[in-house]
Structure formats: structure tokens, C-alpha cells
Amino acid sequence: MSESEVMLPEPQFAAWVGIDWADQKHAWCLQAAGTTQRESGEVEYTREAVEAWVGQLCQRFGNRPIAVAVEQVKGGLVFMLSKYEPLHLFPVPPAMSAKMREALYPSGAKDDPRDADLLVDVLLQHRDKLRRLSPDREATRRVQNLVEEKTAQSNRLTNHLKIYFPQMREWFDRLDTELVCALLEQWPTLEELQKVPPARLRTFFRKQRCHYPELVERRLVGIRQAMPAIQDRAVIEAQSAVVKVSAQRIRSLIRGVADLDRKIEEAAAAHPDFFIFESLPGAGAVLAPRLHLARSGSVTPRPRKCKLTVGSRR
Secondary structure, eight states, X not given: OOEEEEEOOOOOOSEEEEEEOOSSXXXXXXXXXXXXXXXXXXXXXXXXXXXXXXXHHHHXXXXXXXXXXXXXXXXXXXXXXXXXXXXXXXXXXXXXXXXXXXXHOTTOOOOHHHHHHHHHHHHHHHGGGSOEEXXXXXXXXXXXXXXXXXXXXXXXXXXXXXXXXXXXXXXXXXXXXXXXXXXXXXOOSHHHHHTSOHHHHXXXXXXXXXXXXXXXXXXXHHHHXXXXXXXXXXXXXXXXXXXXXXXXXXXXXXXXXXXXXHHHHHHHHTSTTHHHHHTSTTOHHHHHHHHHHIIIIIEEOOSOEEEEETTOOO
């Protein structure tokens, strides 16, 4: 059988970006394709700020591929950036950037804008030594966006409950569940909840698949003995109205995430190589499909030669 060698193609990047991440603000440096001029700036480390910044980049370059170097392999920034299709992330090992910094700047002074500029140099000159994290597949990005939104809604829900109904955090380990959201949709205040007969609450918990009688009884005792955190009716009514809306949104997001995860699982299970990932220790029903997606679309090795055997089947 004859063999042929091919190069895994790299997209034609519209720009190269280096980001030096930090706890409060990220310094960035950008060089557009076809020019030697560089731009620099900062973006705050918040989801809203990063999304606005990425949106501007995508609009400016017409959603064409953009190479992004960052000194992170995983973490909050990588998670936020990986869901955008035009962005192709190149994690730069800290040791590599440190050696380049030492060679180019012997003083050893660490400066964020300079480091962002250095990361662009790494992209342009040594990209062949880096591994590229391609954007996650569409289904995975949808899950990421839904999970992020659910987290944001859960944080809002927690903050509102702290004001007028803090006991919910004592009775339930997590607030972003179908059980808690269903309860808050029906009885968003302590006063309303305490008016519900115990028998009806037991039925409610049973329908919500809470099959631990001792836990249910402890909650019923807690509900009966609880004292209101505040007495201001205006505040309680306003906060409880927002809580009901948040609870409804969280329930919808929970179902959306579950539906997309199910579709990912079905698509992955149909792949002939899926058994490899399913057999990995600890992979499980949820992780295995995402490992499969990572292999087939999320992690792209650096450009290299690979041998294809004509006529053979993997």
C-alpha cells in the first residue's frame, strides 16, 4: 500500500493577540495581519468586559480566525475565550515566555504590557512549537454559555435571598436545582411557605424526587421555626418578585443544559471510537462524550506531518 504525507492546515489568521492575564485586569497586545504596527490596552477581568472586548475583535475582523496567545492552559480566562468560534488559543508555557523575556529583557523586570507584546512575538516566530486549542464545537459552546448564564442567575438568586429569605441557604446545599426553583416559584417568601400545610409540603418534596424522609422532616421543622429576616413589606415584595423570575430562568437553563448534554452524548455514542473514551477510568456518562468532543474538535495539535495509509480504515 502506498502512503502519503499531508500537513494539517492552519487557518489564515486575521490578527495575532497576546494576553497577559491577571486577577484584576488583563493587558493585551494586537497585531493585525499584513501590518507591523501593534496596539495595546487592558480589559477588566469580568465576564461582561471580556465578552464586550471579544465582540469588538470579532466585529472588527469580520469573524475571521484570530490567534490568541495566553500563559494559561486552563482557568477562567481560557474558559471564557474558548467558547468563541473565531478565537484560536495558543497556551504558551510559562518557561518558554520566561526564557524569551530573559533573552530580550536582561534586566528581568516583569511588565504586563511588555509581556503581552512578548506573547505576540511567540505567536509570530514560534507558533510551530505550540499546541493550538481550537474553538469548541457548537454544541459544547452552547452548553458553556448556558452554564455561565445559569451560574450568573444562581448568584443573583443567592444575593436576593440573603436580603429577605436567608434560611433557604441553610435548608438546601445548592440553590440552582429544580427542587429549590420549583419551591421558590410557588412560595417565594417565608410567610407564604409557613402557611403551607406539612402534608402538602411532603407531597411537594416527594414529587420533586426528594426521597429522604429524615431530610424532609428536618426541613419542615426548620420552616416551622424560622423567623423572618426583615419586616419591610416593600423590600420583601420587590425581592421575592425578582426571585420568582430568577427561579424560572434557572429551571429553563437546567433543562437546556440537560437537553444539549443529551444531544452531545447521542452524537458521541454514534462515533466508532467512542468506546475508547467510555472505557477511561472515571469518564462516566457525562465526561466521556465531552472527552470525545475534545479529541475530535477542541484540541488541535500543532501543525505537523502525519502519515495517512490509503485504503486502510482506522
